[in-house]
Amino acid sequence: xxxxxxxxxxxxxxxxxxxxxxxxxxxxxxxxxxxxxxxxxxxxxxxxxxxxxxxxxxxxxxxxxxxxxxxxxxxxxxxxxxxxxxxxxxxxxxxxxxxxxxxxxxxxxxxxxxxxxxxxxxxxxxxxxxxxxxxxxxxxxxxxxxxxxxxxxxxxxxxxxxxxxxxxxxxxxxxxxxxxxxxxxxxxxxxxxxxxxxxxxxxxxxxxxxxxxxxxxxxxxxxxxxxxxxxxxxxxxxxxxxxxxxxxxxxxxxxxxxxxxxxxxxxxxxxxxxxxxxxxxxxx
Numbered sequence: 157x158x159x160x161x162x163x164x165x166x167x168x169x170x171x172x173x174x175x176x177x178x179x180x181x182x183x184x185x186x187x188x189x190x191x192x193x194x195x196x197x198x199x200x201x202x203x204x205x206x207x208x209x210x211x212x213x214x215x216x217x218x219x220x221x222x223x224x225x226x227x228x229x230x231x232x233x234x235x236x237x238x239x240x241x242x243x244x245x246x247x248x249x250x251x252x253x254x255x256x257x258x259x260x261x262x263x264x265x266x267x268x269x270x271x272x273x274x275x276x277x278x279x280x281x282x283x284x285x286x287x288x289x290x291x292x293x294x295x296x297x298x299x300x301x302x303x304x305x306x307x308x309x310x311x312x313x314x315x316x317x318x319x320x321x322x323x324x325x326x327x328x329x330x331x332x333x334x335x336x337x338x339x340x341x342x343x344x345x346x347x348x349x350x351x352x353x354x355x356x357x358x359x360x361x362x363x364x365x366x367x368x369x370x371x372x373x374x375x376x377x378x379x380x381x382x383x384x385x386x387x388x389x390x391x392x393x394x395x396x397x398x399x400x401x402x403x404x405x406x407x408x409x410x411x412x413x414x415x416x417x418x419x420x421x422x423x424x425x426x427x428x429x430x431x432x433x434x435x436x437x438x439x440x
Contacts, residue, residue: 160344187285190220209261218244224432284332291331364416
């Protein structure tokens with residue numbers, strides 16, 4: 157299988173469910189994977205959330221190229237005209253910064269309620285993003301010390317469950333999963349590389365081979381150093397890596413399948429290095 161084929165049949169249903177939940181929300185927190193900030197973005201999101209305030213967070217920043225992360229933060233701030241933060245599941249020191257950013261975005265909506273003579277209420281927040289960008293871990297980080305289920309809320313019951321982060325923020329505890337329609341194969345390869353696509357949709361050997369091409373183009377020295385390969389002007393392939401790591405089968409033939417799994421795991425765990433696969437649009 158030399159391409160990635162995955163088109164979830166539930167896309168329309170998932171989008172409708174997401175829109176229903178968003179109608180109850182004051183602020184959207186959109187998570188992107190810092191290793192693939194563009195490939196983990198949903199191009200139709202603006203149509204779904206409309207003018208609703210959005211906080212963009214580049215998650216898993218500890219696994220990405222720090223220079224490129226900073227460049228993408230600037231890019232999204234300029235193009236989305238909103239606050240952009242970086243985080244990782246291991247970093248809990250930035251929770252206050254995230255909370256403050258959410259409150260700042262929600263303030264105009266709360267102020268409108270007060271101006272109409274209503275009592276101020278807590279801001280209602282929802283975390284959305286592509287599969288496996290770390291939504292659940294991010295939510296758990298925010299609610300770690302709170303863990304106060306407030307259950308059904310007047311006017312917004314609909315069998316939804318809410319968590320009180322603090323007296324000023326209520327979080328819808330079910331992350332909004334944006335379904336993926338894989339039309340751009342390069343983006344699909346990058347999503348598969350970070351484990352953002354069902355494994356049933358692709359061949360590990362194909363994705364690992366394509367990932368090696370991207371890494372060799374962007375980070376050749378780190379790639380060659382990690383796998384102890386002394387090559388010049390030659391693409392690194394799974395066969396070379398299998399031999400270098402002594403992954404062999406009968407008759408000393410390279411075990412391509414094991415090499416593919418190893419490369420994907422090495423990349424996903426940042427063993428080779430901290431890399432960002434996407435390029436800024438204007439850099440090409």
